[in-house]
Amino acid sequence: MVVVGLGNPGSKYAETRHNIGFWSIERIAAEHSIDVSARNKATVVGEGVIAERRVVLVRPKTFVNRSGEAAKYLLARYRISSDKLLIIYDDINLPLGKLRLRARGSAGGHNGIRSIIETLGSEEFPRLRIGIGRPPAGQDQISYVIGAMSPEERQVADEMLEMVTQAVSAILTDGIDAAMSRFN
Numbered sequence: 001m002v003v004v005g006l007g008n009p010g011s012k013y014a015e016t017r018h019n020i021g022f023w024s025i026e027r028i029a030a031e032h033s034i035d036v037s038a039r040n041k042a043t044v045v046g047e048g049v050i051a052e053r054r055v056v057l058v059r060p061k062t063f064v065n066r067s068g069e070a071a072k073y074l075l076a077r078y079r080i081s082s083d084k085l086l087i088i089y090d091d092i093n094l095p096l097g098k099l100r101l102r103a104r105g106s107a108g109g110h111n112g113i114r115s116i117i118e119t120l121g122s123e124e125f126p127r128l129r130i131g132i133g134r135p136p137a138g139q140d141q142i143s144y145v146i147g148a149m150s151p152e153e154r155q156v157a158d159e160m161l162e163m164v165t166q167a168v169s170a171i172l173t174d175g176i177d178a179a180m181s182r183f184n
Contacts, residue, residue, distance in 0.1 A: 002074050003028065003168060004058040006067055006089040006112045008146070017132040018064060018145045020157065021088045024130065025057050027161040028168055042073040051172040064089075064112040068119025075120070082125040086171065087116065088164065090145065094131025097156050099163055101128050101171075101180045126176050128167060130160060 005021030013019055029036045029046055036046030036057050044059045056078060060070035071085060078084075083103075089112055094100060104124045107114035117123050133153075135144030149157060163183065170179035 001053065001084050001086055001172060002056045002058060002078055002080060003086045003088065004060065004067075004071065004074065006064050006087065007059065008063050009059075009061050013146060015148045016146045017149060018090055020090045020130050020132060020161075022059050023157070024088045024128075024161055024164045025059050028165050029057050031165050040073075040077075042070045051169050053172045055168075055172065064115075066115055067112040068115035068117075071116045071125075072119050082120055082122050085125045086168070087113065087125060087127045089113065089127065089129060090132045091129035092132055092134050092141065092145065094129055094133075096131050096133040096153055097160055098131035099128060099160065099167060099183050100131075101167060101176065101183055102126065103176045103180070126171070128164065130164065132157075 005025035007013065007019035007022030025036060032048055032050050034046040034048030034057055036044060036059065038045050042061055044061060046057045048055055058074060060067055062069050074085060075082060089110060091110065093108065103126050106123060107117055113127065135141055167179055167183045170182055
């Protein structure tokens with residue numbers, strides 16, 4: 001399985017809510033001693049084993065809104081179908097602290113997922129949505145998602161990232177349906 005965490009490249013975005021997909025890859029990599037540093041055209045990758053299964057962990061080098069380019073590259077590079085591509089990303093429609101696994105589905109308003117669907121011509125790929133909550137009254141959505149979390153929010157996010165690592169392991173060992181029953 002190829003596990004892709006969405007985020008924006010560069011230090012300017014490193015601590016933003018929109019990069020929680022990148023944070024997920026970093027946490028999974030640390031937990032399973034996978035070095036995610038090999039660079040290629042569209043991605044930064046690390047290959048390893050989780051739950052006795054070969055896994056590729058990926059951070060795209062594209063901005064979130066152009067994630068489809070990285071997804072297309074990965075399908076060709078690893079000769080896999082889209083159902084072997086797990087996308088992890090932020091979702092403002094879920095409260096901070098909540099996860100949602102789906103085997104397929106629409107973009108749900110997320111531009112990175114829209115890019116992947118449009119580029120691949122398919123909604124048939126699993127995804128793990130990580131709740132970041134909605135912006136407070138008076139704050140626009142863009143500044144919220146590319147803004148940093150408060151220390152209290154980051155603590156909740158760190159707890160969520162532990163659940164993300166468990167969810168990825170569950171997908172690999174028990175399949176997406178069993179993992180959805182456990183984590184949704």
